[in-house]
Amino acid sequence: MQTSNNYNRSRYRLGIWFTAPAVIVLLIVLAYPIIASLVLSFLKVRFGGDGLTFAWHGVTNYTDLFTNQLFREALFRSVYFTVVEVAAVIFLALSVALMLNHPLGRSAFYRVVLLVPWALSPVANAVLWKWIYNANYGILNQSLIGLGLIKENIIWLGTPWLALNMILIADVWKAVPFIALLMLAGLQNIPSYLYKAARLDGANAWQQFVHVTLPGLKTTLVISVVLQSIWALKVFDLIYVLTKGSPADSTVLLNYLSWRETFSNLDVGYGAAIANVLFILMFMLALVYIRALRPRQTAQRDG
C-alpha cells in the first residue's frame, strides 16, 4: 500500500498547486478590495494636487448616508426596482419555460429566440431601448400614435416616475431569457412519472401544475429569485446610457449613486459607504442562494 499512499500524497500536493493560482487571483482582486472598501468607508479621502490624502472620519460617512435625502430615495427606488423587476422576470420566465417545455414549443428555433436577448451586449441593449423610447422618432411613440392610443408624443425618459419604469421594462426584457433557461432546466429535472401518477389520480392540468410542477421547481425558483435580485440591485448600464440618473435624480439607484459619488464627485469614502450598504443587501441574498443549494447536495452524497 506504500505506493498508493505516495500516489495519494502526490495528488494532494498537486491539488494545492492547482488551486493556488485561482485562489491568489481571487484574494488579490476580491478579498483585499472588500476589506479595503470597509476601511475606506471610515475615511475622508481627498484628491489633492499631490495625490490622495486620507483622514479618519469615523462613522460620519454612514450617518451622513442615512440623513441624506437622495440616499434614502435611492434606497427606496432600488428596493422598488428590485421587487417589481424580480416579480415580473420570474412570472414571465416561468411562462416562457412552461411554453418551451410543452411539445409545441420544443423546436430549436425557440431556443435561439431565447438566447438572442441574453447574449446581446448590455450596452447595446441600452442603446436599442434608447432608440425605441426616443420621444420624437422612437418606434414606441410612433406605434402608439399610429394605433390611436395616444395623441401626442410621450417623453418616456424625461418624466420622473415613468423613466424609472421604462428602465425597468428594458431590464426585464434582457433578464427573462436566462431565468427562463434555468427554469427550463428545472422543469426537465422533474421526473415524468410524477405527472403520470398525478394523471392516474385524476389531476387536471392546473392541479398537476400546483402539486407536481411548483414543488419540483422549488429550488430553482428560490435560486432564480436570489440571482435575479442580485442582478437587479446591480443595474448600471441602462441608467448610464438611458438617463444618467435624470430627470431630477429620479432614476438614481444605489449602485449608480455609489459610482457617481466616488468617480464624479470624488467623495471616495462616502461612495464606499453606499457600496457597503449594497454589499450587505447582496450578501444576505447570497446566503439564501447557498442555503438553497445545500440540502440537495447532502442528499446526493448520502444516496
Place this chain on the structure above:
Amino acid sequence: MPRYLTQFFIRFGLIAFTLLSLGPVVWSVVTSLLPLSALTSKPPDLNPLNITLENYSLVLDSSRGLFSGLVNSLIIATFTAAVGLVIGSMAAYALARLNMPSSNKILMMILATQMFPGIVIAIPLFLVMSRTRLVDTHFGLIVVYLSFILPIVIWILKGFFESVPMELERAAAVDGASPIQTFRYIVLPISLPPLFATGVFAFIEAWNEFFFAIILTRINVKTASIAIAEFSGQYQTLYGQMLASAVLASIPVVALAIIFRRFILEGFAEGAIKA
C-alpha cells in the same frame, strides 16, 4: 380547459414570445441600415430601396473609436478566456478529484464571490491600480475580469470533471501515470468540448462587461462597450450610426451564443441549479 384551447393559447403565447424577443433586435438592425432622413420622417420610411451600409462605414472610421474598441475588446476577452480556462480548469480538477480538504467550502466561497456588487471592489481596485499604473492597461482589466470569470469556470468545469469515469483515472495510475500526467493526457483531452464552450462563455462575459471598463480605462484600452456608450451620448441624434455600432458589437457574441447554444442550454442552466 379543452385540449384545442390549451393548444391555441400556447401557440399564441409562443408567437407573442417570438415577436417580443426578436422585434427590438430586428428593429435595431433595420434602423442601422437606413439613412437618417428615412428614420426621421413620420412614419419612418421603410422603403427597402433606401437600405445602405453607410452607417457602418461611418462608425468604423478610426476617428470614432469603435474600431479600436472592438480590437481592445477582442484582446481582453481572448486573454481573459484563455487564462481563465488554464487557471480555472486546474482549480476545478483539484476540487473535483484531488482530495482537497473541505473542497465544498472552498467552492461555496468561490460561488459567494460571484455575488459581490462590483462597486465594492471597484473603488479600492481603482485606488491601487492608479498607484501601480495599471489603470487604462489591458493587463489591469484582464486581471479584474478573471476574478469574476474564474468562479463560473471552476463551477462548471468541476461538474464535468466529476463525470469523467473514475476507472479511467485509476487505469492511468496503474499504468504508472502521475496525477499531473493523468490530468494532462487523460482528463483534459476528453473534456475538450466543455473546455472550449466554457471559454466561449468567458469570452462573451468579458466582451460584454461595462462597469469595470468605464472605471478602469481612460483612453488607450477603451472597450467596444465604452465606445458605444460614448457614441450614444455624443452623437445621440445620429440614430442609424448609434444602432450600427451596437449591432457591430453584438454580432460576435450573439453568433457565439447561437453556435454553442446546446452547451449553454444544458451546461450552464443545469450547473446553476445543481451543486
